Amino acid sequence: MSDDTKIFEELFDENKKLTEKQKKIIAAAIESFAEKGYAATSTSEIANKAGVAEGTIFRHYKTKKDLLLAIASPVMAKFLAPFVIKDLNKVLNQKYEHYEDFMKAMIKNRALFLKENIPLFRILIQEIPFQPELKEQFTEHVAQKIIDRLEKTINHYQEKGQIIEMPTYTVMRVTISTIFGYLIARYILAPEGDWDDEVEINRTVEILMHGLAPKEA
Amino acid sequence: MSDDTKIFEELFDENKKLTEKQKKIIAAAIESFAEKGYAATSTSEIANKAGVAEGTIFRHYKTKKDLLLAIASPVMAKFLAPFVIKDLNKVLNQKYEHYEDFMKAMIKNRALFLKENIPLFRILIQEIPFQPELKEQFTEHVAQKIIDRLEKTINHYQEKGQIIEMPTYTVMRVTISTIFGYLIARYILAPEGDWDDEVEINRTVEILMHGLAPKEA
Amino acid sequence: MSDDTKIFEELFDENKKLTEKQKKIIAAAIESFAEKGYAATSTSEIANKAGVAEGTIFRHYKTKKDLLLAIASPVMAKFLAPFVIKDLNKVLNQKYEHYEDFMKAMIKNRALFLKENIPLFRILIQEIPFQPELKEQFTEHVAQKIIDRLEKTINHYQEKGQIIEMPTYTVMRVTISTIFGYLIARYILAPEGDWDDEVEINRTVEILMHGLAPKEA
Amino acid sequence: MSDDTKIFEELFDENKKLTEKQKKIIAAAIESFAEKGYAATSTSEIANKAGVAEGTIFRHYKTKKDLLLAIASPVMAKFLAPFVIKDLNKVLNQKYEHYEDFMKAMIKNRALFLKENIPLFRILIQEIPFQPELKEQFTEHVAQKIIDRLEKTINHYQEKGQIIEMPTYTVMRVTISTIFGYLIARYILAPEGDWDDEVEINRTVEILMHGLAPKEA
DNA sequence: TATGAATGAGGCTTCATTCAT
DNA sequence: TATGAATGAAGCCTCATTCAT
Numbered sequence: 001m002s003d004d005t006k007i008f009e010e011l012f013d014e015n016k017k018l019t020e021k022q023k024k025i026i027a028a029a030i031e032s033f034a035e036k037g038y039a040a041t042s043t044s045e046i047a048n049k050a051g052v053a054e055g056t057i058f059r060h061y062k063t064k065k066d067l068l069l070a071i072a073s074p075v076m077a078k079f080l081a082p083f084v085i086k087d088l089n090k091v092l093n094q095k096y097e098h099y100e101d102f103m104k105a106m107i108k109n110r111a112l113f114l115k116e117n118i119p120l121f122r123i124l125i126q127e128i129p130f131q132p133e134l135k136e137q138f139t140e141h142v143a144q145k146i147i148d149r150l151e152k153t154i155n156h157y158q159e160k161g162q163i164i165e166m167p168t169y170t171v172m173r174v175t176i177s178t179i180f181g182y183l184i185a186r187y188i189l190a191p192e193g194d195w196d197d198e199v200e201i202n203r204t205v206e207i208l209m210h211g212l213a214p215k216e217a
Numbered sequence: 218m219s220d221d222t223k224i225f226e227e228l229f230d231e232n233k234k235l236t237e238k239q240k241k242i243i244a245a246a247i248e249s250f251a252e253k254g255y256a257a258t259s260t261s262e263i264a265n266k267a268g269v270a271e272g273t274i275f276r277h278y279k280t281k282k283d284l285l286l287a288i289a290s291p292v293m294a295k296f297l298a299p300f301v302i303k304d305l306n307k308v309l310n311q312k313y314e315h316y317e318d319f320m321k322a323m324i325k326n327r328a329l330f331l332k333e334n335i336p337l338f339r340i341l342i343q344e345i346p347f348q349p350e351l352k353e354q355f356t357e358h359v360a361q362k363i364i365d366r367l368e369k370t371i372n373h374y375q376e377k378g379q380i381i382e383m384p385t386y387t388v389m390r391v392t393i394s395t396i397f398g399y400l401i402a403r404y405i406l407a408p409e410g411d412w413d414d415e416v417e418i419n420r421t422v423e424i425l426m427h428g429l430a431p432k433e434a
Numbered sequence: 435m436s437d438d439t440k441i442f443e444e445l446f447d448e449n450k451k452l453t454e455k456q457k458k459i460i461a462a463a464i465e466s467f468a469e470k471g472y473a474a475t476s477t478s479e480i481a482n483k484a485g486v487a488e489g490t491i492f493r494h495y496k497t498k499k500d501l502l503l504a505i506a507s508p509v510m511a512k513f514l515a516p517f518v519i520k521d522l523n524k525v526l527n528q529k530y531e532h533y534e535d536f537m538k539a540m541i542k543n544r545a546l547f548l549k550e551n552i553p554l555f556r557i558l559i560q561e562i563p564f565q566p567e568l569k570e571q572f573t574e575h576v577a578q579k580i581i582d583r584l585e586k587t588i589n590h591y592q593e594k595g596q597i598i599e600m601p602t603y604t605v606m607r608v609t610i611s612t613i614f615g616y617l618i619a620r621y622i623l624a625p626e627g628d629w630d631d632e633v634e635i636n637r638t639v640e641i642l643m644h645g646l647a648p649k650e651a
Numbered sequence: 652m653s654d655d656t657k658i659f660e661e662l663f664d665e666n667k668k669l670t671e672k673q674k675k676i677i678a679a680a681i682e683s684f685a686e687k688g689y690a691a692t693s694t695s696e697i698a699n700k701a702g703v704a705e706g707t708i709f710r711h712y713k714t715k716k717d718l719l720l721a722i723a724s725p726v727m728a729k730f731l732a733p734f735v736i737k738d739l740n741k742v743l744n745q746k747y748e749h750y751e752d753f754m755k756a757m758i759k760n761r762a763l764f765l766k767e768n769i770p771l772f773r774i775l776i777q778e779i780p781f782q783p784e785l786k787e788q789f790t791e792h793v794a795q796k797i798i799d800r801l802e803k804t805i806n807h808y809q810e811k812g813q814i815i816e817m818p819t820y821t822v823m824r825v826t827i828s829t830i831f832g833y834l835i836a837r838y839i840l841a842p843e844g845d846w847d848d849e850v851e852i853n854r855t856v857e858i859l860m861h862g863l864a865p866k867e868a
Numbered sequence: 869t870a871t872g873a874a875t876g877a878g879g880c881t882t883c884a885t886t887c888a889t
Numbered sequence: 890t891a892t893g894a895a896t897g898a899a900g901c902c903t904c905a906t907t908c909a910t
Contacts, residue, residue, distance in 0.1 A: 019873075037347045039256035042900060053875045058902060060873090126346060129339070130254050164427075170420050173402050174395060181394020203387050210381075211428025238891080260884060270892040275885060453894075471781050473690035476879060487896045492881060494894090560780060563773070564688050598861075604854050607836050608829060615828020637821050644815075645862025672870080694905060704871040709906060 024050040034119035075120045076142045083149045099157040100209045178208045241267040251336035292337045293359045300366045316374040317426045381431045395425045458484040468553035509554045517583045533591040534643045612642045675701040685770035726771045727793045734800045750808040751860045815865045829859045
């Protein structure tokens with residue numbers, strides 16, 4: 001869990017053999033894309049911020065869009081990772097007897113992930129609507145897999161009688177809404193706020209759990 | 218309540234004295250901004266789509282950004298409207314005895330609003346992060362007022378013992394997350410889906426109500 | 435004959451409604467393309483020479499290549515014109531009883547044409563090998579028609595017993611070689627030379643005629 | 652005669668001590684220059700095609716233009732070779748009693764030369780108009796010598812009464828036009844055609860000879 | 869000798885904006 | 890008021906050339 005936090009270091013520093021210049025380009029691009037958006041960021045601005053010549057960018061990334069994809073794609077893959085663990089049910093059975101525990105674990109895990117990669121997260125949610133390549137990557141490779149896993153997970157806990165009998169997709173939607181609502185409020189809308197994450201996450205999950213609890217007999 | 222649905226017709230057709238050309242410009246700009254984003258839309262493209270000369274746009278809107286603001290500002294004002302009804306408490310007391318009813322009314326109302334103005338909604342959520350003017354308008358004039366009203370409303374129902382004793386902001390966050398989660402799923406992520414809105418809204422509110430219900434004595 | 439000489443004036447000044455700026459752009463482009471070649475001419479150089487902003491070029495010609503085509507296409511059409519006179523045979527019968535007269539008329543006519551349009555001619559022969567669009571235009575629309583006409587013409591004079599009995603294409607090749615050889619030497623290789631055109635053309639045709647004369651019985 | 656055919660092998664393989672890489676560079680450059688023109692060919696493209704690093708090109712040829720000259724100059728020298736044989740008159744007297752024989756020999760010889768070096772030939776005629784260095788080399792070192800020799804040759808046969816009494820340059824021009832006309836048609840315009848070279852050359856020379864024959868008394 | 873990352877000038881093109889008509 | 894030609898700054902990208910390894 002601790003090894004997938006700082007995406008930048010992991011993906012752009014170690015795994016691939018990136019030049020020092022390439023790393024600077026990536027870092028500069030992430031910063032500018034997150035702040036002003038892909039379309040409003042100029043390659044010369046990135047070059048400046050990275051301290052390289054503009055031509056250097058294009059030696060490594062044929063296109064400005066290629067640069068965007070080189071940034072966005074690994075993030076999606078990484079964000080997806082915890083959802084594609086093999087034999088999830090087994091993990092669930094062993095690890096979390098209650099949906100509540102699963103929820104808390106997941107929300108904390110992904111919150112940690114986001115906390116370390118806010119700019120990357122911003123780029124994703126801001127550019128997916130405009131970049132067909134990203135949209136496709138997201139819907140086909142990311143969203144679908146997350147949905148599949150969550151579906152199984154929810155069914156698993158429904159069978160154990162821990163979740164209300166409602167259509168899986170409704171449960172899923174409310175769950176995801178609640179989690180993303182917290183993450184967005186916490187890290188995007190009011191990152192300067194005075195948050196006690198431990199307490200706030202517990203409260204959020206508590207409300208959600210109440211809401212999803214099966215009706216009393 | 219029925220008169221604030223079709224923002225375009227209301228705001229851009231009737232209220233202001235807009236020439237035929239202006240309306241076409243606004244309509245074209247909305248379409249392109251929503252589809253490709255503000256930065257990636259060219260004024261010549263808008264002129265083309267609107268069937269006017271390029272210069273005509275700048276006769277009516279000094280700047281491309283002015284055009285964006287001319288579109289976005291009224292939407293925010295309009296979206297805000299139902300939250301700034303004077304003497305809200307009175308309204309609440311009279312109209313909705315239960316938080317659940319209030320929630321259902323609100324979610325249906327704003328869903329209707331969004332349904333009729335999806336492109337405008339997209340423009341807002343896509344451009345607010347990048348346009349300081351919009352961000353300021355939103356945080357100061359819109360978000361703050363909505364929060365104020367919701368705070369009073371939630372307190373109102375908490376006092377009536379219908380809502381769990383938790384910090385108002387936590388309740389508010391979960392509430393808004395749930396509503397927006399539904400709206401985004403319904404109208405942006407899967408607008409082509411097979412939705413039974415009546416049923417789905419009821420389910421969503423039901424879960425939320427369970428979650429926010431005060432703990433049993 | 436006198437009305438198809440100065441292509442520039444005719445095609446780029448009168449026929450089409452070209453702005454003053456457009457004419458300057460065309461004139462500047464012709465000059466530079468002829469002198470340095472299409473690929474080695476920059477649009478900024480053309481803009482400078484034409485005394486317009488670089489953007490102005492692209493308002494009128496979407497692409498640098500479009501500008502080239504806008505120059506080259508009319509020249510080909512114009513050069514082709516005298517070869518597509520309807521009912522050529524009739525004309526020939528009436529006009530030129532001897533192949534020799536026909537040859538002299540043609541060579542003088544096209545020489546006059548070239549003399550007035552040397553830069554355009556240079557652009558054509560220099561760029562046709564590299565621009566597929568031009569190559570196609572030339573082979574399909576120009577060369578083929580010229581060949582067709584010449585074939586009929588040659589056959590016509592062969593039947594009259596004025597031309598040696600050899601394959602038409604051989605006769606045609608030698609004829610065209612001789613004419614182009616004169617034109618290229620006269621206007622491209624040694625334009626500064628001391629030419630007595632009347633005499634030189636007569637000599638050239640005389641040699642050609644001797645060469646193509648039927649063998650004595 | 653057989654030793655000046657394949658210029659590439661002769662000039663770029665054996666004579667000079669070229670490394671394997673240099674040969675590959677030359678070969679790649681010839682291919683690209685002939686196909687797209689000097690200005691439209693990039694050094695990186697040449698490096699790619701040659702399978703060497705970009706820097707390697709510049710290690711051997713200080714400049715892109717140097718590379719062009721390294722290709723073009725030897726070709727001109729080689730093409731020139733048969734015209735600078737010492738004591739030409741003697742050779743002529745001994746070898747070819749009739750101008751016709753001389754013509755046939757020359758046309759066949761140069762045709763063979765071209766056939767084996769079409770790309771080099773294309774580069775020459777395409778780039779000479781644009782490269783002052785080449786133009787100078789050509790006019791001063793090549794054209795002038797060829798003209799000198801042909802002048803003597805023509806005079807020689809005129810004195811023998813085999814050629815019409817016309818200005819030498821006129822005879823020369825028609826002769827060269829006819830030869831080049833054949834070569835260009837044969838190897839550049841219609842290389843795919845169905846040519847019987849032996850027959851076609853004989854026909855061409857026959858026409859030319861008829862044309863240049865002295866007038867009957 | 870060979871490499872290929874790096875450069876920065878310059879190329880083509882787009883774009884928001886102006887202005888004479 | 891409406892037009893659209895004109896602008897020139899700026900954008901993305903290519904390219905010949907250099908240089909440390």
